[in-house]
Amino acid sequence: MTQLLTLAVVLVVLAWLAACAEAGLARTTSFRAEQAVRTGRRGSAKLAAVAADPVRYLNLAMLLRVASEMAAGVLVTYACLRYFAEPWQALAVAIGTMVLVSYVAVGVSPRTIGIQHPLNTATAAAYVLLPLTRVLGPLPQLLILLGNALTPGRGFRKGPFASEAELRAMVDLAESESLIEDDERRMVHSVFQLGDTLVREVMVPRTDLVTIERFKTIRQALTLALRSGFSRIPVIGENEDDVVGIVYLKDLARKVHISRDAESELVSSAMRPAAFVPDTKNAGDLLREMQGDRNHVAVVIDEYGSTAGIVTIEDILEEIVGEITDEYDRELPPVEDLGDGRFRVTARLDIEDMGELYGLTGFDDEDVETVGGLLAKLLGRVPIAGASAVADLSEDPAEPALAGLRLTAESTAGRRNRIDRVLVERVDAEQPGEDAP
Secondary structure, three states: OOOHHHHHHHHHHHHHHHHHHHHHHHOHHHHHHHHHHOOOOOOOHHHHHHHHOOHHHHHHHHHHHHHHHHHHHHHHHHHHHHHHHHHHHHHHHHHHHHHHHHHHHHHHHHHHHHHHHHHHHHHHHHEEEEEEHHHHOHHHHHHHHHHOOOOOOOOOOOOOOOOOHHHHHHHHHHHHHOOOHHHHHHHHHHHHOOOOHHHHHHHEEEEEEOEEOOOEHHHHHHHHHHOOOOOOEEEEEOOOEEEEEEEEEEHHHHHHHHHHHHHOOOOHHOOOOOOOOOOOOOOHHHHHHHHHHHOOOOEEEOOOOOOEEEEEEEHHHHHHHOOOOOOOOOOOOOOOEOHHHHHHEEOOEEEEHHHHHHHOOOOOOOOOOOOOHHHHHHHHOOOOOOEEEEEEEEOOOOOOOEEEEEEEEEEEEEEEEEEEEEEEEEOOOOOOOOOOO
């Protein structure tokens, strides 16, 4: 009886060591092993050999753990059958004992140690697994193949991660242990999210597009590009849904540099063909296609065949690295008092807040909420720097001396060159203003 129980304890210890090896190897990468070799860590050469083929040694560690647990369970059951008179008593005690031992001694304790000390555990396991692999030969792999043959599906996984969720959790753990920075963790998560992102979620919508008609001249296109700050402008035909090409600022400048007479040519002579993609296309797939085609911009089409917007490589990259700004972007106060009833405000300022600057109560619009939106509505197009319009207030009985408010787009910000600041000034009733061209 004593010999049986002693042998069972030895087998439980072997199962404990095998479980430690499993946990340690699962968290030891080839990069960590190479670092250990460079630092001259003891046993690092054996660790590097194991880390070079982790699946093979994980299979062996799992085989040792399962075999030791099963053998210990058989010995404990045999000892209980000899000790107890009733078989049911022996089976109940044997099952209870092995469940407790397997859960605590093999399930929880060794895995905790392997996770907390992966390098030490994996290095110690390498001393045993390397010679044992030579002894057992292909036996562990043959057992895995047999299990795969009996089990439907893809079979035993080839690495330490079975799903994307496990890899994400490992990245979060690496950040919590200060192995990577928080920005790097967010970037890795963004790469995964890009695979589930549609083009419609990253595109510049049609309402924000600055376009030019195909019958306009190259000089007019150059002026528009310089005023708007965009280097790529869609060229349209009959309407905004009829995008016939893309004109590049470099092409316009090159034609004018070669011949000044080119300024009077039509912009259609300098445009390039446009690439069209559906708005349901995967953003990650589009990024690879644009890289392969050396194309930086594509026109997005909705399910009805209308133009939904445009998307650039920078739009997709922003989903990974965050907002891309330039040297001209700076933080400004939402409202700047210039005196004489003039205010410089952010384009995102609520129009009710703008009305309060002039003592207008209930100043509102059913269609828009911001100053930038109000200016776009008054103009009937996307505003660019220098565009101006007047909001008519002549029918407001509360302010008979105020004919309206003149809104002038002053500056752009961000890579998309959206209007950032708007100059607001009063237009008195005695001298009503006119809309600027």
